[in-house]
Amino acid sequence: MTDERIEGVLTGLKGRHPGQDEFMQAVEEVLVSLKPLFEKQGDEDYLGAFNVIAEPERVIKFRVQYPTFGENGAELHTTTGYRVQFNSALGPYKGGLRFHPSVSESIIKFLGFEQIFKNALTNLPIGGGKGGCVFNPKGKSDSEVRMLCENFMKGLYRHIGPDLDVPAGDIGVGGREIGYMYGEYVRLRGQPDMGVLTGKSTDFGGSKLRPEATGYGLVYITLEALKKYTHYRYLPEDRRAGVSENCFNGLKVLISGSGNVAQFAAEKVMELGGHVCSFSDSTGTISSEEGFSPDQLKELFHLKNVQRGRLSAMTVSNDLKYHPGKSVWELGLNCDVALPCATQNEIKIEGAKNLAAGGCWCLAEGANMPTTNEAVDFLKTKVDIYIPAKAANAGGVATSALEMAQNSARLFWTSEEVDEKLKGIMNNIFATAYKTAQDFDRPWDLQFGANAAGFLKVYKAYKAMGYLKF
Numbered sequence: 001m002t003d004e005r006i007e008g009v010l011t012g013l014k015g016r017h018p019g020q021d022e023f024m025q026a027v028e029e030v031l032v033s034l035k036p037l038f039e040k041q042g043d044e045d046y047l048g049a050f051n052v053i054a055e056p057e058r059v060i061k062f063r064v065q066y067p068t069f070g071e072n073g074a075e076l077h078t079t080t081g082y083r084v085q086f087n088s089a090l091g092p093y094k095g096g097l098r099f100h101p102s103v104s105e106s107i108i109k110f111l112g113f114e115q116i117f118k119n120a121l122t123n124l125p126i127g128g129g130k131g132g133c134v135f136n137p138k139g140k141s142d143s144e145v146r147m148l149c150e151n152f153m154k155g156l157y158r159h160i161g162p163d164l165d166v167p168a169g170d171i172g173v174g175g176r177e178i179g180y181m182y183g184e185y186v187r188l189r190g191q192p193d194m195g196v197l198t199g200k201s202t203d204f205g206g207s208k209l210r211p212e213a214t215g216y217g218l219v220y221i222t223l224e225a226l227k228k229y230t231h232y233r234y235l236p237e238d239r240r241a242g243v244s245e246n247c248f249n250g251l252k253v254l255i256s257g258s259g260n261v262a263q264f265a266a267e268k269v270m271e272l273g274g275h276v277c278s279f280s281d282s283t284g285t286i287s288s289e290e291g292f293s294p295d296q297l298k299e300l301f302h303l304k305n306v307q308r309g310r311l312s313a314m315t316v317s318n319d320l321k322y323h324p325g326k327s328v329w330e331l332g333l334n335c336d337v338a339l340p341c342a343t344q345n346e347i348k349i350e351g352a353k354n355l356a357a358g359g360c361w362c363l364a365e366g367a368n369m370p371t372t373n374e375a376v377d378f379l380k381t382k383v384d385i386y387i388p389a390k391a392a393n394a395g396g397v398a399t400s401a402l403e404m405a406q407n408s409a410r411l412f413w414t415s416e417e418v419d420e421k422l423k424g425i426m427n428n429i430f431a432t433a434y435k436t437a438q439d440f441d442r443p444w445d446l447q448f449g450a451n452a453a454g455f456l457k458v459y460k461a462y463k464a465m466g467y468l469k470f
Contacts, residue, residue, distance in 0.1 A: 002038050002047075006031055009051045016055070020106035022344065022369075026113050027054050029373050033451045036440050049459050049468055053116065056109060058085040062155030064133050066148040068140065081155045083131035085165055086112035089461040092163055093129030094119055094397060096170030096199075099148070099177065102343075103132045110344070111170075114368055115397070117454030118390040121429045124401040129165055131156070137172050138308070149180035156181075157188045162195030162407070168400045169199040171343070174260070175211065179204075195407040198400035207403035208415040210396075213422055214366065215264030217395015218339060220426040222364040223247060223272070225385050225446075228434065229362075249273035252291070254335040254360075256280045256328040257342035258304050258311060261366045261393065265339055266297060277333060279311060280342060284324040286311045287333060296320065327351070334358040341366035347375050356382040365389035376447070384444070391429050391450040398425045 010031060014024055031050060038047045060083040067074045082105060085093040095115040098108070108130050116128030133152060137145055160167060169178055178199045186192050194205035202208060209216070226247035251274045255262050258279040266276040275291030279300060288296070296314075303309045316322050323331060329340075329351030338360050340347055344367065347355070352375035355363070363379060364387035365371060371379065380386055399422055406413060413421075429450075436456075437449030462468050 002035060005047050006035065006038065009047060009054075012051065013054055017106075017109070020109060022104075022106045023109040023113065025345075025373060026110040026369055029369070029376070030113075030117070030451050030455070033448050034455060036442065036448065037452050037455070040440070044459075045468070046455070046459060049462060050455070052462070052468065053087060053455070053458055054113065056084050056086045056112065057088060059105070059109075060085065060156075060159050061105075064148070064152050064155055066135075066144070066151050068144050079134045081131070081133045081152050082108045083156060083159055083165070083167070084108050084112040084129060085159070086128045086130070087116045087458065088127040089458050089465070089467075090120060091125035091127050092161075093165035094126035094168070094400065095128055095130040096132075096168045096396075097152075097173045097177075097181075098130070098132035098170040099135040099137055099172030100132070101134055101136045103134045107344070108132055111368055114390060116458060117451060118394045119397055120454040120457040121391055121432060121450060122394055122398045122401065122425055123428060123432075124398065124425075126166075126397070126401050126404075129167070130170075131167055132170065132173075135172065137177075142176075145177065146180045149177050150184040153181045153184040154188065157185050160196055162193060162404070166195065166400070166404060167197055168397070171259070173199075175199060175201050175206070195404055198403040200403070202412075205403075205407055207399060207406055207418060208413060209418045209422065210399050210403060211260050212264040212267075213399035214261045214393050214396030215266070215341070216268050216419070217398065217422055217426045218261065218265050218341070218364060218366045218392050219248070219268040219272070220395070220423050221387060221392055221430050222337065222339070222362065222385075224427050224430040225364070225387060226362070228430070229385055229444075248337075251275065251336040252277055252334060253337045253339060254278045254328055254333055255339045255341055255366075256285075256346060256370075257340075257367065258300065259341070261396075262339075262341040263297075263301060263304065265341060265366055266292070269339075270294065270297065274337070277335060278328045278331075280328050281311050283310050283312055284322060285326050285328050285331060286314050286316075286320060286322050287328075287331065288320050290319055292320075329354055332358055335360050337362045337364070339364055339366050340370035342370065343367055344369045345372050347371040349374050349378060351375065352378045352382075355379065361385065363387070364392040366393050368393065380445075380447070386446060387430075387433075388447045388450050390454060391433050391446065394429055395422055395426055398422060
């Protein structure tokens with residue numbers, strides 16, 4: 001009966017959101033993983049509540065126009081701006097803005113849906129939302145980016161506020177873009193309101209460690225899982241007994257992507273003694289059998305953050321190899337730990353098989369839904385630790401919420417204070433997912449644990465507010 005009801009909910013959602021494959025993929029992943037919860041629901045109607053939660057509270061669309069300037073003069077472009085205010089059960093809508101050629105209503109809905117449970121896991125008072133538009137910042141001048149940001153904010157500003165909806169950055173939206181959008185918001189409103197956006201510069205209301213937070217948080221939760229995991233059969237003999245607090249020491253780590261998440265995850269892994277063996281961007285992958293050196297990581301930071309260049313411009317050597325047109329997961333590289341930090345669905349079934357063949361035993365997702373459902377099902381039979389994105393990459397939104405708290409209280413915390421709070425949040429997320437899985441007799445099923453814990457928090461809020469009553 002449970003299977004039939006699950007299929008009925010999924011069929012109904014597909015009918016209401018036709019052609020939105022990414023959104024349905026995200027919904028199906030959570031829905032199917034929660035089957036053990038639905039089977040034990042007793043008098044609670046968890047499945048009925050899921051059907052409510054999976055429907056966005058509000059989908060906002062607006063026209064965005066922006067110019068580009070080339071040899072033949074100015075050209076005016078028109079695109080659609082999106083803001084999906086998905087769920088406010090736990091607090092103001094919270095989630096990033098994405099400027100990327102792949103943006104669609106389906107992509108924004110999937111990201112907003114994931115954000116509900118991710119934000120719930122932080123145990124902070126924030127709901128779920130997401131937004132963005134089709135735009136490729138690469139190759140654009142600073143003026144072109146600024147005008148796109150300003151015109152996007154003209155469509156968005158009526159729908160956001162520090163107690164209603166607080167956007168942040170995502171792919172294609174960093175501190176520069178947030179600054180331009182905040183400036184336009186102030187001009188339109190005629191007054192400052194620091195709490196309306198997060199990811200701001202520390203020069204005007206931003207938080208320390210916000211750029212680093214998603215990458216650092218990814219490593220902190222992975223480290224917590226490594227500490228908890230007691231088998232260690234993959235570690236060298238001299239480290240199997242009495243594993244130190246620094247469980248990354250000596251491990252080979254594959255990282256995809258080369259943006260903020262990948263960069264700062266790599267920085268933290270190397271600080272803990274791990275060997276970072278790869279990065280990637282849209283043009284290819286760069287790999288090192290022995291791991292990147294601090295100088296090579298510094299070169300990559302400069303290339304990506306200052307020059308805004310491609311990995312193909314990195315200085316190659318006998319150890320450092322560039323693979324044009326290839327993703328990290330196509331190369332069959334050996335590793336202990338995989339941290340996909342690029343984009344959705346980057347690890348498909350063949351990539352998952354390559355990881356298993358290469359000895360990967362721990363995978364934690366730094367990007368949103370970077371692994372297809374088929375690849376997740378396969379990897380869960382091969383790796384010992386799988387930490388889904390809802391838990392693993394929550395450090396960014398957690399620190400955004402800390403930025404909101406600082407803005408509200410007119411405070412400014414030090415890097416050390418923010419880092420300590422971030423560690424505590426990520427450790428608590430792991431403990432919550434781990435315990436929830438244990439409570440349902442599913443040890444180390446962190447996919448179920450994270451999904452169930454996030455869902456139950458939203459469910460209890462909805463029930464208390466009377467949203468689930470006739």
